[in-house]
Amino acid sequence: MHSSPELLLEARGIRKSYHKDKIELPILRGIDVGFVTGEMSALVGRSGSGKSTLMHLLATLDQPDSGEVWFDGARIDNQSRARRDHYRNSQIGIIFQFYHLLPELSAIENVLAPAMIRRSVLGYLRDRKSLRLRAEAMLDRVGLLTRSHHQPSEMSGGEMQRVAIARSLMSDPKLLLADEPTGNLDTETGATILSLLRELNREDELTIVMITHDDSIAETADRCYRMCDGLLEDNASDAAKNSRSNSAKLETVAA
Amino acid sequence: MYRLLLCFRYLRTRYIALASIISVTLGVATLIVVNSVMAGFSAEMHERLHGLASDIVIECHASGGMPDPDAHLDEINRIVGDQIAGSSVSVHVPSMLGIDFNGQLITHHVNLVGIDAETYDNVSHFGRYLLHPDNKESVTFDLREDGYEESREGFPHSGWKYRRDHARMEKAWEAERKRIAELSREAARLASGKPQKDSPEMVESDGPTIGFGGPTLGTVVPEGIREEGAGDSPVYFDAETDQYPGIILGIATCSNKSRDAEGNVRDHYYCRPGDDVRLMFPNASDKPKVVNQKFTVVDLYESGMSEYDSTFAFVRLDQLQDFRGMIDPISGTTSVTTIQLKLIEGADLNAVRDALRQRFPPDTYAYSIQTWRDMQGPLLAAVRLETTILNILLFLIIAVAGFGILATFFMIVVEKTRDIGTLKALGASGSGVMSIFLSYGLLLGIVGSGVGLIGGIAFVHNINDIASVIEKITGQEVFDPTVYYFTEIPTILNPFTLAWVMAGAIAIATTASVLPAIRAARMHPVAALRFE
Ligand SMILES: Nc1ncnc2c1ncn2[C@@H]1O[C@H](COP(=O)(O)OP(=O)(O)OP(=O)(O)O)[C@@H](O)[C@H]1O
Ligand SMILES: [Mg+2]
Numbered sequence: 001m002h003s004s005p006e007l008l009l010e011a012r013g014i015r016k017s018y019h020k021d022k023i024e025l026p027i028l029r030g031i032d033v034g035f036v037t038g039e040m041s042a043l044v045g046r047s048g049s050g051k052s053t054l055m056h057l058l059a060t061l062d063q064p065d066s067g068e069v070w071f072d073g074a075r076i077d078n079q080s081r082a083r084r085d086h087y088r089n090s091q092i093g094i095i096f097q098f099y100h101l102l103p104e105l106s107a108i109e110n111v112l113a114p115a116m117i118r119r120s121v122l123g124y125l126r127d128r129k130s131l132r133l134r135a136e137a138m139l140d141r142v143g144l145l146t147r148s149h150h151q152p153s154e155m156s157g158g159e160m161q162r163v164a165i166a167r168s169l170m171s172d173p174k175l176l177l178a179d180e181p182t183g184n185l186d187t188e189t190g191a192t193i194l195s196l197l198r199e200l201n202r203e204d205e206l207t208i209v210m211i212t213h214d215d216s217i218a219e220t221a222d223r224c225y226r227m228c229d230g231l232l233e234d235n236a237s238d239a240a241k242n243s244r245s246n247s248a249k250l251e252t253v254a255a
Numbered sequence: 256m257y258r259l260l261l262c263f264r265y266l267r268t269r270y271i272a273l274a275s276i277i278s279v280t281l282g283v284a285t286l287i288v289v290n291s292v293m294a295g296f297s298a299e300m301h302e303r304l305h306g307l308a309s310d311i312v313i314e315c316h317a318s319g320g321m322p323d324p325d326a327h328l329d330e331i332n333r334i335v336g337d338q339i340a341g342s343s344v345s346v347h348v349p350s351m352l353g354i355d356f357n358g359q360l361i362t363h364h365v366n367l368v369g370i371d372a373e374t375y376d377n378v379s380h381f382g383r384y385l386l387h388p389d390n391k392e393s394v395t396f397d398l399r400e401d402g403y404e405e406s407r408e409g410f411p412h413s414g415w416k417y418r419r420d421h422a423r424m425e426k427a428w429e430a431e432r433k434r435i436a437e438l439s440r441e442a443a444r445l446a447s448g449k450p451q452k453d454s455p456e457m458v459e460s461d462g463p464t465i466g467f468g469g470p471t472l473g474t475v476v477p478e479g480i481r482e483e484g485a486g487d488s489p490v491y492f493d494a495e496t497d498q499y500p501g502i503i504l505g506i507a508t509c510s511n512k513s514r515d516a517e518g519n520v521r522d523h524y525y526c527r528p529g530d531d532v533r534l535m536f537p538n539a540s541d542k543p544k545v546v547n548q549k550f551t552v553v554d555l556y557e558s559g560m561s562e563y564d565s566t567f568a569f570v571r572l573d574q575l576q577d578f579r580g581m582i583d584p585i586s587g588t589t590s591v592t593t594i595q596l597k598l599i600e601g602a603d604l605n606a607v608r609d610a611l612r613q614r615f616p617p618d619t620y621a622y623s624i625q626t627w628r629d630m631q632g633p634l635l636a637a638v639r640l641e642t643t644i645l646n647i648l649l650f651l652i653i654a655v656a657g658f659g660i661l662a663t664f665f666m667i668v669v670e671k672t673r674d675i676g677t678l679k680a681l682g683a684s685g686s687g688v689m690s691i692f693l694s695y696g697l698l699l700g701i702v703g704s705g706v707g708l709i710g711g712i713a714f715v716h717n718i719n720d721i722a723s724v725i726e727k728i729t730g731q732e733v734f735d736p737t738v739y740y741f742t743e744i745p746t747i748l749n750p751f752t753l754a755w756v757m758a759g760a761i762a763i764a765t766t767a768s769v770l771p772a773i774r775a776a777r778m779h780p781v782a783a784l785r786f787e
Contacts, residue, residue, distance in 0.1 A: 061680060061780045082684065089682020096784070100677040104264035116257040117683045167681075 007034035007070075008175055008207045009058060014067035016053055027053050029230035031067070035175075040201040040208040042218035045227030051211045054227070055179050058209070059094055060084040072174065089118050093168025097180040099160040101152040101167075108148035111135040111166045118171070138166040142196060158189035165196060169206075176200070178210040182217065194220060257678070258687060262695040265667070266702070272695075275663040276703035278656030279760050283707025284714060286649045286756045287748075291715045293642045294752070295745035300638065303560050306380035308627035309343075309595040311608055316621040319539040320346060320581060320590035327594060334614050335607045341377035341597040345370045346575050348592070350536030352568060354509055356525040363508045365568040367536055369575030372396070378597040381569075384558045385503065387528070396501025396571050398529060398553045409522045418529035418551075422494035499531055500574045502550035506557040507565035528552050534568070539579040539590065546578050604628065653760050657767040660699065664692060664771035675775050676783025689776035696768025700761035708757060715746045 011033045017026040027050040035041050045051050056062045058069055060076055069077040076087055088094070101110045115131045116124055124131070139145045142162035152160055161181060168176055178197065182190030194217060200206045210221065218224045226233040265272070313331075315321040324344040332339065346369035354361040372394040376382045382391050386404045401414035411417075509532075510524045526532060530552050537543035550570060558564055572591075576582050581590040598607060604626040615622045628635065668675070675688055714721065722744060726732055 056781045056784075059680065061784070085679075085682045085684050087682075088680060094680050096680075100673065100680070100784070102261070102674050102677060104261065104268055109260065113257055113678075114681050116260065117678070117681055117687070121259060 006036050008037040008072060009209065010034040010070040011054070011058060012068045012070065014054065014057055014069070015065045016050075016057060016062070017065060027230055028057075028064070031227075031230075031232055033225060033232055035207060035209050036223070037174075037207055038201075038205045039222040040198065040210065041223045041225065042221035043209060043211045043225050043227060044213055044215060044218045047213060049227045050230050051213075051227055052179055055177055055209070055211055059088055059092065059177055061088070086118075089114055090171040091173055092175040092177060093165075093171070093173040095161065095164045095168050095176070095178045095181050097183040099152070099157070099164045099184075101160055101163055103152050106149050106151055107144060107155070107163045107166075108132070108135050108139060110152070110163055111138055111148075111170055113167060114170045135166075135170065138169050139163070141169070142166045156189075157185050158193065161185065161193055162196065165193075165200075169200070174207060176206055176208045178208060180211055180213070182212070182214070190217070257683070258691045258694060261691050262698055265691075265695050266698055269667060272660075272663050272667065272699055273702075275656070275659045276699045276764065278659055279653055279700065279703035279764055280707035280710065282649055282653035282656055283704040283756055283760045284711035285652075286646065287708065287711030287753060288714050288718070289645050289649065290642070290752045290756070291711075291746040291748050292718070292744060293638065293645070294747040294749055297635070297638045297642070298747050299745045300560075300634070303558060304631045304634070305627050307558055307560060307563055308630055309378040310598045310602075310604055310627060311596040311611070312625055312627070312630065313594040313596070313611065313615070314347070314623045314625075315592050316623065317592075318537065318543060319541075320592040321594075321622070322583075322590045323588050324591045324594060330614065331594070331596070331611065335610050338598050338602040338607050339596055340599045341374065343371055343374035343378045343595045344591040345375065345572060345593045345595065346579065346581065346591050348536045348575070348579065350534050350568070352504070352508060353533040353535070354526045354530075355532075361509075361525050364566070365505070365508055365534075366566045367534060367575065368567060368569050369572040370569050371572045375595075378595040380558070381556075384556050385554045386506075386557065387554050390554050394503075394554075396503070396553055396574075398498050398501065398551055403528050403554070407522075409524070411524055411527045413528040415529065417527065418498070419495050421529065425494065494531070498551040498553075499549045500551070500570060501553035502532065502534070503554045503556050503569040504532070504552055505564040505567040506555045507561055508568060509552070509555070526552055528554055536579070539581045548578055650759060650763075653763050657763040660696065660764055660767040661770060664696065664768050665774070668692065668771045668775045671775070672778065672783050672786040675778050676780050676786065679778075679780035680784060685776040688778075689772045692768050692772035692775050693765065696765045696772070697761065699768075700764025703764060704757050704760035707760065708753065712748065712753075715748055718746055719743050 011031050014028050014031040015026070016028040017024050019025065031054060043051050043054070053062070057064050057077070060069065060079075064077060067077075068075050071087065071091065076084065079087070101107075102113065105113065112131060112135045115127075115135075119127065136145060136148065139148050142165050144159060144162055144166065147155060147159060147163075152163070155163065161184075165181075176197070181197065182193050185193065197208055197210065198220070201208050210217075212218055313327075321327060328342055328344070331342070348367050348369075350365055350367040352363040352365045354363070370381070372381075376394070382394050385391055385394065387399050387402060389399060389402070398418065399414050401412075401416045403413045404410050504526075509526045510522050512522055515521055531549050532552055533547065533549050535545050535547050538546050556564065556567060556569065573589075576589050576591075582588075596607075598604065608624055608626050608629075611624045615624065617623070678688055679685075
């Protein structure tokens with residue numbers, strides 16, 4: 001198998017199991033999946049089916065037992081720690097079900113966090129103005145410019161998730177990994193978050209991989225993958241539904 | 256950048272950590288206070304001991320002393336002349352001081368020192384500790400008219416003025432006593448019709464006899480004591496105009512400090528400049544006899560070292576040599592018991608001492624050659640040991656505080672697990688996360704010991720006020736002047752000490768944060784993100 005140029009992110013034969021008291025607990029049993037550049041893909045499955053585990057592997061937060069992760073035509077899971085840190089920091093954005101904002105920082109500081117992590121003190125101070133402008137633009141984008149000096153504790157769940165999205169956009173990534181971004185929100189708020197993601201996907205051509213266990217949400221995605229017992233179910237109907245899909249070659253293989 | 260920002264934010268929002276740093280603050284403050292008081296105390300002691308003792312002392316243990324001090328000094332100059340800034344010879348002799356106080360005899364063992372007033376001040380501080388301002392400039396053994404420290408509370412009227420008044424009163428008393436004795440004899444004769452001895456009760460009933468009671472002393476003087484000087488013959492000696500050889504007494508040999516009902520310290524003087532005292536000391540012959548000699552107190556000596564103030568009495572070297580028979584009647588060579596040397600600035604005391612010891616080996620000469628440090632060695636070593644032990648103990652306290660920080664930091668790391676996961680998900684490296692907590696520990700250490708530093712310095716600056724407040728509250732004297740002779744607590748703030756106390760405290764706080772920081776750095780990002 002060789003990487004196809006249209007695939008921004010690709011998982012090849014990913015296996016992952018946890019060991020508990022010498023009992024092997026296989027979570028992922030050979031996942032092959034590719035996410036097409038510019039598409040918004042959904043990953044659905046029951047709770048415990050290993051969706052989050054897969055996402056952590058795709059974000060190189062964890063190492064697979066076997067298999068490879070390719071991003072933008074290069075293998076990344078076997079890269080050095082520093083290279084993987086840079087990948088997470090600058091090339092992808094991640095959002096979580098529980099927002100994971102830093103409670104000590106205000107909204108705008110949270111948005112600035114990836115930029116601060118990348119830079120030294122001096123570097124940050126030098127770029128301070130432009131970074132602040134960009135952070136404000138990102139907050140504006142998610143409609144929270146007026147709340148930029150609020151602490152996370154002073155914001156609602158939907159607002160926190162929008163700050164988290166602004167943060168993930170800070171380094172202008174090509175890919176956004178979202179782990180149940182609406183899982184903790186009511187339907188209406190969830191819908192605004194989804195439409196925001198949709199908009200980002202459309203306007204900025206941001207590739208989005210979204211995990212959810214809500215089928216109605218999954219249906220709004222360009223493509224939908226279903227996970228079951230550590231394997232990906234073949235789901236051609238979702239692929240067909242995808243109007244913008246130009247990757248006929250895309251295969252979802254059940255190992 | 257995020258590290259600094261986060262660790263400042265943690266500092267602002269985690270009061271529990273500030274609480275854990277309080278022990279560091281207190282430890283640092285205590286260390287600073289203890290060190291500066293100890294330093295002040297030992298500097299004061301050094302200063303005084305050194306000032307009193309002169310750099311090198313050569314003592315001869317033979318009762319007759321060493322003959323011909325000039326030859327000795329020449330020899331010393333030949334050996335280590337380039338190091339010597341001054342020298343003085345003196346005679347030290349143990350003696351008994353007798354003071355008449357309201358008719359009672361007060362005796363005191365003193366170390367009688369015959370000094371050459373001119374050279375003695377060159378080798379050790381002497382004049383500056385005398386009470387009379389003119390004697391501070393240049394010492395004489397003649398009684399001054401007045402002007403002793405009369406402003407001092409409880410210090411009696413002294414000097415020639417006092418002596419004259421006192422002598423006049425004494426004479427009047429004597430006349431009165433005689434008159435009464437005459438009258439009572441007369442009365443008795445009239446009553447019994449025959450002459451009768453005078454009744455001692457009648458004399459006693461006049462109240463305590465004021466002045467020097469020679470007979471009282473006479474009873475304790477054994478046979479064979481030579482009476483020297485014009486002493487007890489009123490025919491030749493008039494206390495109103497004459498004085499005996501001058502003597503300068505250590506202030507504690509003739510006074511005592513005590514506390515009145517209100518707790519104020521008061522001095523009581525048994526004698527004062529202008530009074531006569533009696534001294535008994537052995538002469539220098541091979542079969543020593545006791546010399547019994549009267550002196551007139553011409554000044555008092557107060558160095559602040561109770562050891563010195565309560566044992567020394569100074570007289571003129573030539574007079575003491577004369578009384579003790581230390582001047583060879585034929586050749587006129589004198590003997591001394593002690594040679595004191597002052598060395599030039601920066602001279603190596605021990606080297607000079609060793610050179611002199613080589614020239615005067617102890618197996619041949621009954622000399623002891625010591626530096627002032629040797630003589631005060633045990634005392635200085637005790638103060639040093641005390642300081643060291645206090646420092647160790649207080650640093651252990653800070654180390655205990657370090658364990659408090661360790662525990663608090665572990666708690667904070669656990670509390671921040673999800674944030675650590677978030678940071679790693681955003682691309683922060685393990686070492687970056689680690690440095691958040693390390694710099695947090697460093698910052699806490701700086702804040703804690705900085706506050707401790709300020710508090711400690713403030714305490715040291717106001718230590719005497721604080722001591723008096725504590726005295727008021729507890730009714731306990733913190734710094735007892737009857738014991739220490741300092742009216743104020745001496746302190747020295749040594750910048751070097753401050754620096755190493757600070758550095759030590761900061762190092763302990765930072766070290767305590769190393770383990771939690773490593774734990775944070777090693778935390779698996781996925782485990783951290785899943786942490787509830
Ligand atoms: N550290 C671990 N040790 C053992 N088992 C683990 C560990 N972490 C996760 N698992 C197991 O892996 C499985 C997959 O977990 P994962 O979080 O990927 O599921 P999920 O599909 O994201 O579920 P949800 O929809 O509830 O988020 C679960 O059964 C979980 O119990
Ligand atoms: Mg999950």
